[in-house]
Amino acid sequence: MCGIIGYAGSDSDAIDVLLDGLSGLEYRGYDSAGVALSNQTLHVHKREGELSALESALPKSEYENESVGIGHTRWSTHGPPSDVNAHPHTDDQNRVAVVHNGIIENYQSLRDELTAAGIEFESDTDTEVVPHLISTYLADGIDRETAFRRAIDRIEGSYAVAAVFEGTNTIYAARRNSPLVLGIGNDGYYLASDVPAFIEYTDRVIYLDDGEFARLSPSEVVVTDADGTVVETSIETISWDPEDAGKSGYDHYMLKEINEQPDALRKCLRGRLDELEGTVDLESVPPIQASGAIQFVACGTSYHAAMYGARLLRDRGVSAQAFLASEYDEETIPVGGESVVVGVTQSGETADTMRALRAANRAGAKTIAVTNVVGSSAARECDHVLYIRAGPEIGVAATKTFASQQAALTMLACQLTENISRETIQALRDVPDLIQTVLDTSNARAVAETYEDADAYFFIGRGYQYPVALEGALKMKEITYKHAEGFAAGELKHGPLALVTENTPVFALVTGDDERANKTIGNVKEVEARDAPVVAVTDGRSEVERYADHVLEVPGAGGIASPIVANVQLQLVSYWVANRLGRSIDKPRNLAKSVTVE
Known part of the structure; x- marks a missing residue:
């Protein structure tokens, strides 16, 4: 490192x-x-x-x-x-x-x-x-x-x-x-x-x-x-x-890289989506028949992206699971010639992820690297590579690489399952502009100022929003040094509610108006009943804002697009809390960008 x-x-x-x-x-x-x-x-x-x-x-x-x-x-x-x-x-x-x-x-x-x-x-x-x-x-x-x-x-x-x-x-x-x-x-x-x-x-x-x-x-x-x-x-x-690789006038690399996300996503998507034909073309990843399970291995932010990718595949009828690379043990996890193992690593050098990918290669599995770095170890050692094309990311806390990983994994899920809809393609096309709207209109700074002295921060979500809740908590931990936790919303009542106080803001990711959204609103009411402040991160299609003290808008995003857009609001909150606290945002204590030791 x-x-x-x-x-x-x-x-x-x-x-x-x-x-x-x-x-x-x-x-x-x-x-x-x-x-x-x-x-x-x-x-x-x-x-x-x-x-x-x-x-x-x-x-x-x-x-x-x-x-x-x-x-x-x-x-x-x-x-x-x-x-x-x-x-x-x-x-x-x-x-x-x-x-x-x-x-x-x-x-x-x-x-x-x-x-x-x-x-x-x-x-x-x-x-x-x-x-x-x-x-x-x-x-x-x-x-x-x-x-x-x-x-x-x-x-x-x-x-x-x-x-x-x-x-x-x-x-x-x-x-x-x-x-x-x-x-x-x-x-x-x-x-x-x-x-x-x-x-x-x-x-x-x-x-x-x-x-x-x-x-x-x-x-x-x-x-x-x-x-x-x-x-x-x-x-x-x-x-x-x-x-x-410079700051381009921004106070911090992290803020610059948050603002680079629309352009990074356009580069990630360019030449890979065909709206007229309703197809996805990942030139470096040919169609793969996955007769066995698809396993994702990753660490940190990339693991949250891997969770999102695995959920996409499961919703398309494919057996898929995300593993923390440091816990991936080929002796107890079935892997072989029928398996596809996807390593998600922004640097392409993450030691734990590389160890897991090498184990998969030894077992005869097909391996795919999802990475940002051309010529990296993951890119060279895997059977196939999908570049996320995010450009250089200098801030230790990953931002634009996470968004690009989400978009790349969405395309990969489409190609692996041949389950592609024009609605999905259009949703991906819209994401860069929707994120730009968030960057132009977000009130995250005001929310950060309100809660900069909180004892802890909780993030909750269901389905595709659960990995985003985990990622929101990780960003808060990394750059503010404050206690933060992400939970599947339904798990609050199984223990974490004991930690909720009037000085513990809960960020609730609620998009759409389906059963999942309604159940999350129920969890929000549980929090509200215990006097905890609620920040709703929502597209406005449910009524969650009725129970929220603050609202962070997720404009016009639906389905698979909403987690990519919603995450930007959480990045901005963490950034502004850290900024208010005077933290070393680009170089948080005890952390480094590319983790090349196990």
Whole structure:
């Protein structure tokens, strides 16, 4: 979940490239940051805290002529945030500096071995074993690249690792179950955990596969396999504009990305819907005959989208279930050649989801990745991939990717079941404009101001609105640090009502006027009878507003469209509560964007 940046160039601007790259990767971790510049000697600087702490302490004028280096921004796993635990880590002779993303599962045994050999460790991290391992091989007279490879060969677990050495202008890197992408520039080569780190410098990339190594110098980049054989690589072009990864005048990335949802959804739907023919065409996912169950695996926000997708399929007569990827156990969950397993992951690198998808592949199931990132691990390892086309999302709290996942999964359900109606296609077509109406007219800010001091927040919904209730609660937790819970509306009376007070606002998602809506209104009355304030999120087709203290409108949306539109109102409420409370909205405490550890 940490962020890595590396640069080997012909220009003497490595320090600026590294700092720009770290700025573009802060959503991956912001507990500490550091850089290592390599030439005749190694220069390492690192600081606890956000990137600004490193920038303030860095004597940039001393490194104006440096052209090769690596950098790192950390999300803590082993050891608390501190200067000493920050990356890069070096050996005891300052010959090699290493940055690492992932978890080294056998680090304790390696550390014990190295300690017994007389090596003293400075940090609490698992990463520090790597430079010390490399150093032991260097001491035996082994060349740098071979020493790096032998050290990597000793590591168990997940990793993206990059290393620089004194006396050379070369970066060595390797990956296993953790992302690493190379950038091909006109004046040098780049290495990063994610494209935003170098998108302002180049849009041409090479994605490293598991088990591959890379060697970068100012004059070339070479990719090899575990045996050292050169691998043929393909260069892909990223379609993002560098401005897409900026704030564009908004106070926070999250607010920008909430407002980008209409455009993101248009991109998701473009070329895939045919209203005249009444068809859905997902070019990368051919018709699949699912004779067995369809299983969704996902985490966090993506899990809520997966719940929505599974419900769509069940309503079309298909056996479908959503699993938390961390709880997906192929030994107890039936999966085989008749199964279809759909991995929903915005980054395409989520460790728990990738583990579940690999288990499904081993069992012979057909696998589909629903992801936002071209060339990601999920996209490469699954049989088929459905891109949601949301564009870069920098805010840690997912917003536009959730809406795009909902739309993509709706189309996928239509194609998998061949159950497509013109009403569904039209409803999807209308969603971007309906969300724009919400963005233009929402009174979420006033609602947030009313309830910013609440003890807790409850969100309730039924059917398609239940996953949205869970997502609304998750957003509130993530960025306000306030207690929030989402419930299936019918479950309130089975325990959660004990927690309801006059200072516990309940957000009730009620759309349509069917039996489900009427039952949810009954749950609202239960809340009202206990003096809890009610915020109705509704399209006005029921009478729920009669029992509400506030109303957040869901304009003109029906059926499968209403959960996508309703969610935007909840995103805005969470954003404005967090804003009023002065929270770190884009970088909430203890969280990171791309969760690449289990």
